[in-house]
Amino acid sequence: MFAGYDFExxxxxxxxxxxxxxxFTLTLTAIAGGGGIVFGTLLAMMRLSSFKPLSLLAxxxxxxxxxxxxxxxxxxxxxxxxxxxxWIIGAxxxxxxxxxxxxxxxxxxFEAAYYxxxxxxxxxxxxxxxxxxxxxxxxxxxxxxxxxxxxxxxxNMVPVLLTQTIILFQDTSLVYVISATDFLGAASKVANRxxxxxxxxxFVAVVYFVFSYSVSLLVKRLxxxxxxxx
Numbered sequence: 001m002f003a004g005y006d007f008e009x010x011x012x013x014x015x016x017x018x019x020x021x022x023x024f025t026l027t028l029t030a031i032a033g034g035g036g037i038v039f040g041t042l043l044a045m046m047r048l049s050s051f052k053p054l055s056l057l058a059x060x061x062x063x064x065x066x067x068x069x070x071x072x073x074x075x076x077x078x079x080x081x082x083x084x085x086x087w088i089i090g091a092x093x094x095x096x097x098x099x100x101x102x103x104x105x106x107x108x109x110f111e112a113a114y115y116x117x118x119x120x121x122x123x124x125x126x127x128x129x130x131x132x133x134x135x136x137x138x139x140x141x142x143x144x145x146x147x148x149x150x151x152x153x154x155x156n157m158v159p160v161l162l163t164q165t166i167i168l169f170q171d172t173s174l175v176y177v178i179s180a181t182d183f184l185g186a187a188s189k190v191a192n193r194x195x196x197x198x199x200x201x202x203f204v205a206v207v208y209f210v211f212s213y214s215v216s217l218l219v220k221r222l223x224x225x226x227x228x229x230x
Contacts, residue, residue: 166219
């Protein structure tokens with residue numbers, strides 16, 4: 001069945017695939033996930049704020065990011081931002097922004113919009129009476145959110161946050177459009193170099209499946225554990 005396929009190319013390429021490609025992918029996922037959660041939490045608090053201009057600003061940002069394809073955001077930042085930055089500071093030449101930095105900023109900005117909605121749902125799941133209790137204790141809005149609401153919201157939203165992180169891990173493969181060497185990009189280079197497209201792309205699919213399925217099992221266990229705690 002597999003006659004004519006050279007799967008030894010995978011074994012020979014493993015150091016390159018994981019040392020360069022997978023490290024890039026996991027690092028980008030960690031940075032964009034962590035930054036997206038922090039930025040998304042701030043956006044969620046802004047959206048729930050009673051100060052209308054702040055709420056409208058955060059809502060506009062979230063709606064914009066969720067309405068534009070990620071690959072277009074990657075293109076826009078990588079190709080246009082260097083020229084916009086040069087125009088702002090009055091430089092003659094475009095600002096140099098590397099592929100990794102472009103990807104990290106782009107994914108953080110994009111994922112923050114989705115994490116924002118997750119966090120907003122988590123915050124709204126907390127009984128309103130706890131917010132009023134915080135106010136009764138003399139806490140302001142930001143203190144009430146930080147000390148009372150957010151810790152509970154994070155616990156409730158951990159499974160959903162991890163699910164979104166799985167999607168982020170898969171979406172990092174889109175950095176190929178700016179020639180960044182992520183896991184898929186590294187495999188693509190090997191495949192085109194050795195003319196072994198079937199073997200390499202099959203291996204990549206298996207790795208993505210194993211990682212995503214393993215984390216999804218962890219998410220299910222967390223959901224069951226949280227349900228028991230409740």
